[in-house]
Amino acid sequence: MQRKTLVHDECPIARSLERVGEWWSILIMRDALQGLRRFEEFSRSLDIAPNMLTRRLNSLVEAGLLERQPYSQRPLRYQYVPTARGEDFRVVLMAFVAWGNRHYAPEGESVQIVERATGRPVRPMMADLVDGRPVPLEQCTVQAGPRASDGIRQRMQTLQALETEREA
Known part of the structure:
Protein backbone atom coordinates (compact mmCIF):
# COMPACT_ATOMS: atom_id res chain seq x y z
CA MET A 1 0.00 0.00 0.00
CA GLN A 2 1.45 3.37 -1.05
CA ARG A 3 1.83 5.95 1.71
CA LYS A 4 -0.05 9.22 1.22
CA THR A 5 2.20 12.12 0.27
CA LEU A 6 1.84 15.51 1.91
CA VAL A 7 4.12 17.40 -0.51
CA HIS A 8 1.24 19.31 -2.09
CA ASP A 9 -0.81 19.79 1.07
CA GLU A 10 -1.50 23.45 1.78
CA CYS A 11 -0.62 23.19 5.47
CA PRO A 12 3.03 24.13 6.16
CA ILE A 13 3.20 21.56 8.98
CA ALA A 14 2.10 18.77 6.64
CA ARG A 15 4.56 19.88 3.95
CA SER A 16 7.38 20.01 6.48
CA LEU A 17 6.54 16.59 7.89
CA GLU A 18 6.78 15.15 4.39
CA ARG A 19 10.45 16.20 4.39
CA VAL A 20 11.52 15.50 7.99
CA GLY A 21 8.63 13.69 9.70
CA GLU A 22 10.45 10.39 9.96
CA TRP A 23 12.31 10.28 13.29
CA TRP A 24 15.65 9.15 11.83
CA SER A 25 15.61 12.27 9.65
CA ILE A 26 15.18 14.54 12.65
CA LEU A 27 18.02 12.80 14.50
CA ILE A 28 20.28 13.02 11.43
CA MET A 29 19.54 16.76 11.20
CA ARG A 30 20.29 17.11 14.93
CA ASP A 31 23.68 15.50 14.39
CA ALA A 32 24.41 17.44 11.18
CA LEU A 33 23.63 20.73 12.91
CA GLN A 34 25.99 19.72 15.72
CA GLY A 35 28.81 19.18 13.23
CA LEU A 36 28.69 15.57 12.07
CA ARG A 37 29.31 15.29 8.33
CA ARG A 38 30.37 11.81 7.25
CA PHE A 39 28.36 8.63 6.81
CA GLU A 40 30.48 6.82 9.39
CA GLU A 41 29.94 9.60 11.94
CA PHE A 42 26.15 9.43 11.56
CA SER A 43 26.25 5.63 11.66
CA ARG A 44 28.30 5.58 14.87
CA SER A 45 26.23 8.30 16.55
CA LEU A 46 22.83 6.84 15.71
CA ASP A 47 23.53 3.09 15.58
CA ILE A 48 21.35 3.00 12.45
CA ALA A 49 21.34 0.33 9.75
CA PRO A 50 23.44 1.43 6.74
CA ASN A 51 20.58 1.02 4.24
CA MET A 52 18.26 3.16 6.41
CA LEU A 53 20.94 5.82 6.85
CA THR A 54 21.53 5.92 3.10
CA ARG A 55 17.80 6.35 2.42
CA ARG A 56 17.39 9.08 5.04
CA LEU A 57 20.49 11.00 3.89
CA ASN A 58 19.29 10.82 0.28
CA SER A 59 15.83 12.08 1.25
CA LEU A 60 17.33 14.99 3.23
CA VAL A 61 19.51 15.90 0.24
CA GLU A 62 16.47 15.67 -2.05
CA ALA A 63 14.46 17.87 0.34
CA GLY A 64 17.23 20.48 0.26
CA LEU A 65 18.19 20.25 3.94
CA LEU A 66 21.60 18.68 3.35
CA GLU A 67 24.10 19.04 0.52
CA ARG A 68 26.30 16.14 -0.57
CA GLN A 69 29.91 17.29 -1.04
CA PRO A 70 32.87 15.11 -2.04
CA TYR A 71 35.69 15.00 0.50
CA SER A 72 37.74 12.21 -1.10
CA GLN A 73 38.28 11.39 -4.78
CA ARG A 74 39.91 7.96 -4.39
CA PRO A 75 37.76 6.37 -3.29
CA LEU A 76 34.97 8.86 -3.96
CA ARG A 77 33.37 9.69 -0.61
CA TYR A 78 30.89 12.35 0.38
CA GLN A 79 30.10 14.42 3.41
CA TYR A 80 26.68 15.90 4.20
CA VAL A 81 26.56 19.60 5.03
CA PRO A 82 23.45 21.51 6.14
CA THR A 83 22.14 23.96 3.55
CA ALA A 84 20.57 27.30 4.50
CA ARG A 85 17.22 25.44 4.61
CA GLY A 86 18.82 22.86 6.89
CA GLU A 87 20.27 25.56 9.14
CA ASP A 88 16.77 27.02 9.46
CA PHE A 89 15.66 23.65 10.89
CA ARG A 90 17.76 24.46 13.98
CA PRO A 124 12.72 29.67 22.17
CA MET A 125 10.34 32.58 21.76
CA MET A 126 8.43 34.53 19.16
CA ALA A 127 9.28 38.09 18.10
CA ASP A 128 7.26 40.78 16.36
CA LEU A 129 8.55 41.08 12.78
CA VAL A 130 8.17 44.87 12.75
CA ASP A 131 9.89 45.97 15.96
CA GLY A 132 11.52 42.76 17.26
CA ARG A 133 9.80 42.85 20.64
CA PRO A 134 9.28 39.45 22.29
CA VAL A 135 5.74 38.05 22.10
CA PRO A 136 4.85 35.30 24.60
CA LEU A 137 3.95 32.08 22.78
CA GLU A 138 0.59 31.86 24.56
CA GLN A 139 -0.35 35.19 22.93
CA CYS A 140 0.32 33.78 19.42
CA THR A 141 -2.03 31.95 17.09
CA VAL A 142 -2.17 31.08 13.41
CA GLN A 143 -4.34 32.66 10.76
CA ALA A 144 -4.92 32.26 7.05
CA GLY A 145 -2.12 33.76 4.99
CA PRO A 146 -2.41 35.93 1.89
CA ARG A 147 -2.24 32.88 -0.44
CA ALA A 148 -4.63 30.66 1.56
CA SER A 149 -7.31 28.76 -0.31
CA ASP A 150 -10.97 29.04 0.60
CA GLY A 151 -10.65 25.68 2.37
CA ILE A 152 -7.83 26.91 4.61
CA ARG A 153 -9.67 30.19 5.29
CA GLN A 154 -12.78 28.23 6.33
CA ARG A 155 -10.70 25.91 8.54
CA MET A 156 -9.00 28.87 10.25
CA GLN A 157 -12.33 30.62 10.84
CA THR A 158 -13.73 27.46 12.41
CA LEU A 159 -10.68 27.06 14.66
CA GLN A 160 -10.75 30.73 15.68
CA ALA A 161 -14.47 30.44 16.53
CA LEU A 162 -13.74 27.41 18.73
CA GLU A 163 -10.87 29.28 20.41
CA THR A 164 -13.10 32.30 21.09
CA GLU A 165 -15.86 30.04 22.42
CA ARG A 166 -13.44 28.32 24.85
CA GLU A 167 -12.14 31.66 26.12
CA ALA A 168 -15.69 32.89 26.86
Whole structure:
Protein backbone atom coordinates (compact mmCIF):
# COMPACT_ATOMS: atom_id res chain seq x y z
CA MET A 1 0.00 0.00 0.00
CA GLN A 2 1.45 3.37 -1.05
CA ARG A 3 1.83 5.95 1.71
CA LYS A 4 -0.05 9.22 1.22
CA THR A 5 2.20 12.12 0.27
CA LEU A 6 1.84 15.51 1.91
CA VAL A 7 4.12 17.40 -0.51
CA HIS A 8 1.24 19.31 -2.09
CA ASP A 9 -0.81 19.79 1.07
CA GLU A 10 -1.50 23.45 1.78
CA CYS A 11 -0.62 23.19 5.47
CA PRO A 12 3.03 24.13 6.16
CA ILE A 13 3.20 21.56 8.98
CA ALA A 14 2.10 18.77 6.64
CA ARG A 15 4.56 19.88 3.95
CA SER A 16 7.38 20.01 6.48
CA LEU A 17 6.54 16.59 7.89
CA GLU A 18 6.78 15.15 4.39
CA ARG A 19 10.45 16.20 4.39
CA VAL A 20 11.52 15.50 7.99
CA GLY A 21 8.63 13.69 9.70
CA GLU A 22 10.45 10.39 9.96
CA TRP A 23 12.31 10.28 13.29
CA TRP A 24 15.65 9.15 11.83
CA SER A 25 15.61 12.27 9.65
CA ILE A 26 15.18 14.54 12.65
CA LEU A 27 18.02 12.80 14.50
CA ILE A 28 20.28 13.02 11.43
CA MET A 29 19.54 16.76 11.20
CA ARG A 30 20.29 17.11 14.93
CA ASP A 31 23.68 15.50 14.39
CA ALA A 32 24.41 17.44 11.18
CA LEU A 33 23.63 20.73 12.91
CA GLN A 34 25.99 19.72 15.72
CA GLY A 35 28.81 19.18 13.23
CA LEU A 36 28.69 15.57 12.07
CA ARG A 37 29.31 15.29 8.33
CA ARG A 38 30.37 11.81 7.25
CA PHE A 39 28.36 8.63 6.81
CA GLU A 40 30.48 6.82 9.39
CA GLU A 41 29.94 9.60 11.94
CA PHE A 42 26.15 9.43 11.56
CA SER A 43 26.25 5.63 11.66
CA ARG A 44 28.30 5.58 14.87
CA SER A 45 26.23 8.30 16.55
CA LEU A 46 22.83 6.84 15.71
CA ASP A 47 23.53 3.09 15.58
CA ILE A 48 21.35 3.00 12.45
CA ALA A 49 21.34 0.33 9.75
CA PRO A 50 23.44 1.43 6.74
CA ASN A 51 20.58 1.02 4.24
CA MET A 52 18.26 3.16 6.41
CA LEU A 53 20.94 5.82 6.85
CA THR A 54 21.53 5.92 3.10
CA ARG A 55 17.80 6.35 2.42
CA ARG A 56 17.39 9.08 5.04
CA LEU A 57 20.49 11.00 3.89
CA ASN A 58 19.29 10.82 0.28
CA SER A 59 15.83 12.08 1.25
CA LEU A 60 17.33 14.99 3.23
CA VAL A 61 19.51 15.90 0.24
CA GLU A 62 16.47 15.67 -2.05
CA ALA A 63 14.46 17.87 0.34
CA GLY A 64 17.23 20.48 0.26
CA LEU A 65 18.19 20.25 3.94
CA LEU A 66 21.60 18.68 3.35
CA GLU A 67 24.10 19.04 0.52
CA ARG A 68 26.30 16.14 -0.57
CA GLN A 69 29.91 17.29 -1.04
CA PRO A 70 32.87 15.11 -2.04
CA TYR A 71 35.69 15.00 0.50
CA SER A 72 37.74 12.21 -1.10
CA GLN A 73 38.28 11.39 -4.78
CA ARG A 74 39.91 7.96 -4.39
CA PRO A 75 37.76 6.37 -3.29
CA LEU A 76 34.97 8.86 -3.96
CA ARG A 77 33.37 9.69 -0.61
CA TYR A 78 30.89 12.35 0.38
CA GLN A 79 30.10 14.42 3.41
CA TYR A 80 26.68 15.90 4.20
CA VAL A 81 26.56 19.60 5.03
CA PRO A 82 23.45 21.51 6.14
CA THR A 83 22.14 23.96 3.55
CA ALA A 84 20.57 27.30 4.50
CA ARG A 85 17.22 25.44 4.61
CA GLY A 86 18.82 22.86 6.89
CA GLU A 87 20.27 25.56 9.14
CA ASP A 88 16.77 27.02 9.46
CA PHE A 89 15.66 23.65 10.89
CA ARG A 90 17.76 24.46 13.98
CA VAL A 91 14.89 26.48 15.47
CA VAL A 92 12.61 23.41 15.19
CA LEU A 93 15.18 21.30 17.03
CA MET A 94 15.57 23.95 19.73
CA ALA A 95 11.80 23.94 20.21
CA PHE A 96 11.94 20.13 20.54
CA VAL A 97 14.65 20.43 23.20
CA ALA A 98 12.65 22.97 25.20
CA TRP A 99 9.41 20.98 24.88
CA GLY A 100 11.09 17.68 25.73
CA ASN A 101 12.81 19.18 28.76
CA ARG A 102 9.58 20.67 30.00
CA HIS A 103 7.42 17.57 29.58
CA TYR A 104 9.61 14.47 29.35
CA ALA A 105 12.62 15.05 31.60
CA PRO A 106 11.39 14.39 35.16
CA GLU A 107 14.96 13.56 36.18
CA GLY A 108 16.16 16.97 34.96
CA GLU A 109 17.62 18.39 31.78
CA SER A 110 20.31 16.29 30.10
CA VAL A 111 20.60 18.90 27.32
CA GLN A 112 20.06 22.65 27.72
CA ILE A 113 19.68 25.47 25.24
CA VAL A 114 22.22 28.18 26.10
CA GLU A 115 23.59 31.34 24.58
CA ARG A 116 26.92 30.36 23.02
CA ALA A 117 28.80 33.48 24.22
CA THR A 118 27.66 33.42 27.85
CA GLY A 119 26.53 29.86 28.51
CA ARG A 120 23.36 31.27 30.06
CA PRO A 121 20.13 29.27 29.52
CA VAL A 122 17.68 30.63 26.95
CA ARG A 123 14.28 29.53 25.62
CA PRO A 124 12.72 29.67 22.17
CA MET A 125 10.34 32.58 21.76
CA MET A 126 8.43 34.53 19.16
CA ALA A 127 9.28 38.09 18.10
CA ASP A 128 7.26 40.78 16.36
CA LEU A 129 8.55 41.08 12.78
CA VAL A 130 8.17 44.87 12.75
CA ASP A 131 9.89 45.97 15.96
CA GLY A 132 11.52 42.76 17.26
CA ARG A 133 9.80 42.85 20.64
CA PRO A 134 9.28 39.45 22.29
CA VAL A 135 5.74 38.05 22.10
CA PRO A 136 4.85 35.30 24.60
CA LEU A 137 3.95 32.08 22.78
CA GLU A 138 0.59 31.86 24.56
CA GLN A 139 -0.35 35.19 22.93
CA CYS A 140 0.32 33.78 19.42
CA THR A 141 -2.03 31.95 17.09
CA VAL A 142 -2.17 31.08 13.41
CA GLN A 143 -4.34 32.66 10.76
CA ALA A 144 -4.92 32.26 7.05
CA GLY A 145 -2.12 33.76 4.99
CA PRO A 146 -2.41 35.93 1.89
CA ARG A 147 -2.24 32.88 -0.44
CA ALA A 148 -4.63 30.66 1.56
CA SER A 149 -7.31 28.76 -0.31
CA ASP A 150 -10.97 29.04 0.60
CA GLY A 151 -10.65 25.68 2.37
CA ILE A 152 -7.83 26.91 4.61
CA ARG A 153 -9.67 30.19 5.29
CA GLN A 154 -12.78 28.23 6.33
CA ARG A 155 -10.70 25.91 8.54
CA MET A 156 -9.00 28.87 10.25
CA GLN A 157 -12.33 30.62 10.84
CA THR A 158 -13.73 27.46 12.41
CA LEU A 159 -10.68 27.06 14.66
CA GLN A 160 -10.75 30.73 15.68
CA ALA A 161 -14.47 30.44 16.53
CA LEU A 162 -13.74 27.41 18.73
CA GLU A 163 -10.87 29.28 20.41
CA THR A 164 -13.10 32.30 21.09
CA GLU A 165 -15.86 30.04 22.42
CA ARG A 166 -13.44 28.32 24.85
CA GLU A 167 -12.14 31.66 26.12
CA ALA A 168 -15.69 32.89 26.86
